[in-house]
Amino acid sequence: MAVTIDPIHQFELKPLVSLGHIGHQQLAFTQSALYMFAAVGVIALITVVATASRSVVPGRMQSLAEIFYEFIADTLHQATGDGGKRFMPLVFSLFMFVLILNLFGMIPYAFAVTSHLIITFGLAALVISVVVIFGVMKHGTHFFGLFVPSGVPKPLLAILVPIEIISFISRPISLSVRLFANVLAGHIAMKIFAFFVVQLLLAGAWSVLSPLPLFLTIALTALEFLVAALQAYVFATLTAIYLNDALHPGH
Amino acid sequence: MAQPNPLTTPPPGADTQVVPGHVEHAEAHSGAFPPFETSGFLSQLIWLALAFGLLYYLMDKVALPRIQAILHARSERLRADLDQAQAMKAEADAAGLAYETALRDAQGKARDIAQTTRNELAAEAETKRKALEAELNTKLSTAEATIRTRTEAAMGNVRSIAGEAATAIVERLTGQAPDPATLNRALDATAH
Structure with missing residues (x-):
């Protein structure tokens, strides 16, 4: 019996309302946009109606909002100290947005918005833009002292400064790829193992093994x-840590 | 355009992946891995910006200030309640202390009153006793004086009785009353 596996299909964008083209780009209100809204x-x-x-x-919902608030406020305070309070809306919005989108992705047949690199990269780029x-x-050119570790002999700086710059540039990449890859790989793995259950059930005597992939x-x-x-x-914590560099650029 | 147009993808009914007979659909997309399909990037970024912008605005202007206000109000309330409890405890402690002092004062006063009363009573009893004693003493001395005069009187009577008896004895023996002077001399001699 022909059973095909297509673990990739779940990541396809489905336009709900098409808005035309700009060159190669297709503008449409997709299910991804719907999930984001x-x-x-x-x-x-949780945070407006319940409070x-x-x-x-x-009540329960207000408690939930307060727990999230205090959790992120603590995380932000640990990473940035008192000066980081102004970034609370950013870090809180990022955490809630990524958390809810990730959890939406866990609903069967739902679409995982964070499995698209462009979305996670957009968020990571926002974080790095804010940092820079x-x-x-706030610090002018002193901010670029971030790339110059203090207390290091001059000859070593020639090696260390490029490394620091590369590590800084790789931040938005690692930040976005980490989230995207985790969600993508997880969803593919779930889909494949679930598919094994079906495949084993259709394989005659082998169907006795089907509980294994089910578990x-x-x-x-x-x-x-x-x-x-x-x-x-992780996304929220790393954001807080990167913001700390913007607040206190000295190493 | 090499890419299949996402706008022409089947309706949501074709959402399931493990559908037999759906092979041609899977093949149609085999060339492109959806997350890397660049044709949708701009659209996705625009919706992301709109959705996240809306979220940020809501959080920044409404949700977070409100939650912060709630938490602040709660901590204020807790502190006020704790302060009030502290004040009430202090008040209770002061009241307890005042009660203790009042009790001690009252006890002292009671002791004083008892002492003075006891002293007064003792003094009164003492005076009464002394008065009685004096009275008894006078009565005693009067009685003694009476006894003494009575005794003396009796003693004087004894002399006259003895004289009469002696006169009678002598008269009987001699038939003649003795001379009162001799009798007096004899009486004086026996009296010593």
């Missing part, structure tokens, strides 16, 4: 939930 809606539900009563004794623009605005799929699903939350946290 849905995520914004869910986050607003509308401003209860001193919080804020760093230069693996269940375990992988649990792992992917962990990855979904963990990668959102």
Whole structure:
């Protein structure tokens, strides 16, 4: 029996409303955009609607909003100290956005927005742009002292400065690829193991083995939930650490 | 255009991957890995910017200030309550202390009153006792004086009785009353 596996199909964009072309680029309101706005809606539900009563004794949803707030505020404070407070909206928005999009991706048949490199790269580029623009605005050329480790002999600087610059440039790449690759690989793995269940069930006597990939799929699903939350946290933490460089460029 | 147009992809009903007979669809996309399909990048970035911009605006202007205000109000409330509890505890402690002092004062006063009363009573008893004693002493001395005069009187009577008895004895023996002077001399001699 012909059963084909296409673990890639789940990442395809599906235009819901087409808006035409600009050259090679196709402009359309895709399911990806819908999921992004849905995520914004869910986050607003937790953080805006649930806190509308401003209860001193919080309800469940308000507690959730407060827990997220305090978690990110703590993370940001640990990485940047008191000066990082102004970045709270950015880091909080990034964390919630990535977390909810990752969790949306865990709903069967749903689309994982963060499995698209351009999305994660867009977010990472935003972070690095904020770091560079804020760093230069606040510290001027002193910001580029970031690339010059202090207390290092002059000849060594010739080697270290390029390394520092490369490591800085690689930050948006590693930040975006880490999230994208985790989500993409996880979804492909889940799909493949789930497909093995079907394939074994159709393979006559071999179908007795089908529970094995089923258990693996269940375990992988649990792992992917962990990855979904963990990668959102990693993204927010790294953002806070990079922002700390903009606040305190001295090594 | 080598890429298949995503706008012409099948409706959402063709969402499942493991669909038999769906081979031609999978093949149609085999050339492009969707996440790297550049034709959708601009569109995705625009929607990302709009969605994330909206999210940032909501968080920055509404959600985070509100949550911060809630947390601040709660910590203020907690601190105020704790302060109030502290004040009330101090008040209770002061009241307890005042009670202790009042109790000690009252006890001291009671002790004083008892002492003075005891002293007064003792003094009164002492005076009464002394008065009684004096009265008894006078009565005693009067009685003694009476006894003494009575005794003396009795003693004087004894002499006259003895004289009469002696006169009677002598008269009986001699038939003649003795001379009162001789009798007096004899009486004086026996009296010593």
